[in-house]
Amino acid sequence: MPESTLASQMLPEVEAELKAAVERISEPSYAELMVMLSYHMGWVGEGAGLGATGKRIRPLLVLLTAAAAGGDWRNALPAAAAIELVHNFSLIHDDIEDDSPTRRGRPTVWKKWGIAQALNAGDAMFTIAHLEIMRLEGTTGDQIALRAARLLQETCLELTKGQFLDISYEGRSNLTQEDYWPMVSGKTAALIAACTELGAMTARAEPAIQSEYRQFGYNLGLAFQALDDLLGIWGDATQMGKSAQSDLVSGKKSLPVLYGLSQDGSFAERWRKGSIQPGEVEQLAHILESEGARDYTQETAVCLTERAIQALTQAQPRGAAGAELIALANQLLRRNG
Amino acid sequence: MPESTLASQMLPEVEAELKAAVERISEPSYAELMVMLSYHMGWVGEGAGLGATGKRIRPLLVLLTAAAAGGDWRNALPAAAAIELVHNFSLIHDDIEDDSPTRRGRPTVWKKWGIAQALNAGDAMFTIAHLEIMRLEGTTGDQIALRAARLLQETCLELTKGQFLDISYEGRSNLTQEDYWPMVSGKTAALIAACTELGAMTARAEPAIQSEYRQFGYNLGLAFQALDDLLGIWGDATQMGKSAQSDLVSGKKSLPVLYGLSQDGSFAERWRKGSIQPGEVEQLAHILESEGARDYTQETAVCLTERAIQALTQAQPRGAAGAELIALANQLLRRNG
Numbered sequence: 289m290p291e292s293t294l295a296s297q298m299l300p301e302v303e304a305e306l307k308a309a310v311e312r313i314s315e316p317s318y319a320e321l322m323v324m325l326s327y328h329m330g331w332v333g334e335g336a337g338l339g340a341t342g343k344r345i346r347p348l349l350v351l352l353t354a355a356a357a358g359g360d361w362r363n364a365l366p367a368a369a370a371i372e373l374v375h376n377f378s379l380i381h382d383d384i385e386d387d388s389p390t391r392r393g394r395p396t397v398w399k400k401w402g403i404a405q406a407l408n409a410g411d412a413m414f415t416i417a418h419l420e421i422m423r424l425e426g427t428t429g430d431q432i433a434l435r436a437a438r439l440l441q442e443t444c445l446e447l448t449k450g451q452f453l454d455i456s457y458e459g460r461s462n463l464t465q466e467d468y469w470p471m472v473s474g475k476t477a478a479l480i481a482a483c484t485e486l487g488a489m490t491a492r493a494e495p496a497i498q499s500e501y502r503q504f505g506y507n508l509g510l511a512f513q514a515l516d517d518l519l520g521i522w523g524d525a526t527q528m529g530k531s532a533q534s535d536l537v538s539g540k541k542s543l544p545v546l547y548g549l550s551q552d553g554s555f556a557e558r559w560r561k562g563s564i565q566p567g568e569v570e571q572l573a574h575i576l577e578s579e580g581a582r583d584y585t586q587e588t589a590v591c592l593t594e595r596a597i598q599a600l601t602q603a604q605p606r607g608a609a610g611a612e613l614i615a616l617a618n619q620l621l622r623r624n625g
Numbered sequence: 626m627p628e629s630t631l632a633s634q635m636l637p638e639v640e641a642e643l644k645a646a647v648e649r650i651s652e653p654s655y656a657e658l659m660v661m662l663s664y665h666m667g668w669v670g671e672g673a674g675l676g677a678t679g680k681r682i683r684p685l686l687v688l689l690t691a692a693a694a695g696g697d698w699r700n701a702l703p704a705a706a707a708i709e710l711v712h713n714f715s716l717i718h719d720d721i722e723d724d725s726p727t728r729r730g731r732p733t734v735w736k737k738w739g740i741a742q743a744l745n746a747g748d749a750m751f752t753i754a755h756l757e758i759m760r761l762e763g764t765t766g767d768q769i770a771l772r773a774a775r776l777l778q779e780t781c782l783e784l785t786k787g788q789f790l791d792i793s794y795e796g797r798s799n800l801t802q803e804d805y806w807p808m809v810s811g812k813t814a815a816l817i818a819a820c821t822e823l824g825a826m827t828a829r830a831e832p833a834i835q836s837e838y839r840q841f842g843y844n845l846g847l848a849f850q851a852l853d854d855l856l857g858i859w860g861d862a863t864q865m866g867k868s869a870q871s872d873l874v875s876g877k878k879s880l881p882v883l884y885g886l887s888q889d890g891s892f893a894e895r896w897r898k899g900s901i902q903p904g905e906v907e908q909l910a911h912i913l914e915s916e917g918a919r920d921y922t923q924e925t926a927v928c929l930t931e932r933a934i935q936a937l938t939q940a941q942p943r944g945a946a947g948a949e950l951i952a953l954a955n956q957l958l959r960r961n962g
Contacts, residue, residue, distance in 0.1 A: 313786065321786065384741075404721075404722035407722055408718070408789055412789070418778045434774070442756065444752040445756065448658075448748045452745055452749070
């Protein structure tokens with residue numbers, strides 16, 4: 289994050305709001321439950337600190353949008369914190385569902401406390417997120433609080449639908465890029481769309497402007513995911529000999545992979561034979577590129593980015609917040625240069 | 626359920642409301658997700674029907690309270706359906722956490738679809754429950770809808786706290802009956818208290834009356850659990866030779882067991898040695914009774930029932946609904962005679 293004035297003012301307030309939300313379960317009998325949530329949020333335990341919290345990009349998107357749409361960003365803090373809590377709830381449950389032992393370089397909650405406690409801790413985080421967004425009642429009134437709470441729940445339903453597709457794609461090799469969009473729409477874009485829509489909603493922007501901000505977030509989310517998928521196969525980390533980290537090894541149903549499957553060429557033939565080993569990654573990435581998957585993914589990301597920027601322009605973001613919002617979007621989309 | 630006019634009118638409308646709520650995910654791509662939820666609700670799949678749906682006692686409590694408090698029970702339907710959906714969400718997740726292969730005589734969702742899909746289906750049910758309660762906006766207005774949604778979320782936080790305690794008690798043998806109340810308060814009583822409070826809230830009852838209805842539900846929930854625990858050791862099913870079904874075999878931290886542990890006598894000594902076998906159940910139940918656990922549990926249930934009835938009397942329930950509410954409470958508390 290550039291050391292910009294607004295974002296640097298916002299980040300400590302987001303963190304304070306998040307901590308206050310989790311402290312709903314501060315009674316001594318539930319101390320260990322609070323430790324689980326605080327550990328996952330990156331505040332306590334081994335490796336706690338900036339590397340463990342993540343960049344809080346989603347709450348910044350909420351607050352910068354609120355300011356760019358002409359509102360007081362402090363009024364949107366409950367929405368910003370709620371979005372980050374929902375994001376973290378979904379990570380706790382996804383880690384169980386995907387059998388992932390580590391996240392951000394640390395053991396996952398289920399790995400440390402077992403599946404039963406982790407599942408329940410995720411449920412607690414989910415509930416706290418929704419209680420948090422209702423605090424908008426105090427800053428924006430009943431009606432917006434209820435609309436915002438409904439939007440957040442509808443977003444959670446999209447998350448579960450995206451996750452359902454992701455799990456149900458396991459073991460299927462007849463997928464095409466058409467199967468990709470509903471999955472990432474639910475798993476990634478819906479939450480980022482909710483960030484910008486909630487920001488504009490709490491600023492009481494006109495419905496048409498709220499809708500442009502939503503489109504900005506939605507397309508930004510899709511573009512981000514397409515680029516992330518590109519980097520997962522042809523990015524620095526995977527190029528510099530760390531082929532074990534390639535999405536080809538993890539079997540992720542990423543956009544280049546689904547494009548490759550739809551081409552039904554050498555890549556698809558190899559993919560259908562079973563797990564890819566690290567030793568094959570370099571050659572297979574080359575084959576996939578030669579079949580057009582890298583160009584296709586790159587062009588798709590560019591097109592989505594343009595749509596996002598177009599919607600943002602239509603929304604006419606104001607002042608310093610508007611400039612920072614564009615900077616944040618660029619940071620998200622060109623993170624590896 | 627007695628064939629009373631009101632409850633028999635309510636039940637089909639509850640079922641219709643529940644089905645409409647689950648149909649939020651009726652798009653063809655998510656057909657299997659909807660099947661998971663519909664299966665768990667008892668509508669489809671092997672053994673579907675009345676035995677699989679449960680008795681819908683919680684939604685009836687909401688609706689009868691709404692009517693007894695002077696409201697139109699149809700206005701409370703979104704709250705009634707939401708409570709039942711939350712109850713069922715928690716069952717899907719509890720079955721994963723407790724490693725339970727069957728519920729109501731049918732395979733559990735995780736047993737049929739695996740842990741990943743079941744966990745996610747529970748999240749979907751949770752979200753649908755909260756979207757459902759917000760439909761109160763259309764019947765009772767913004768303000769009550771937001772208050773009701775917040776109460777339901779706070780109740781869910783209590784559920785997760787109760788579940789946290791339950792899991793964390795596993796393997797602990799130094800528990801006493803004091804450890805029992807926060808656990809069952811969260812796991813059982815909080816949701817039944819929410820039923821009666823929501824019913825009174827949607828009827829726009831005075832705050833003092835809402836509070837009496839809540840106390841009625843809360844104590845009813847605790848009394849129900851204490852009696853359920855009594856029957857789990859000395860009930861018909863466990864007395865008639867089905868000793869494998871005894872709570873002593875499953876290791877449940879029930880009130881008689883925790884009382885027995887606090888007495889630190891022969892029962893506690895045997896319990897601390899490890900799992901109870903079906904062949905020991907009859908003798909151990911006798912020892913536990915001789916140490917006073919049965920009387921203690923019975924007296925506790927009677928006392929809680931009296932508190933519940935006292936609160937209900939203070940709430941001055943009206944007309945046929947009031948009479949049916951008392952009948953429903955009695956059904957819940959004396960279910961095995």
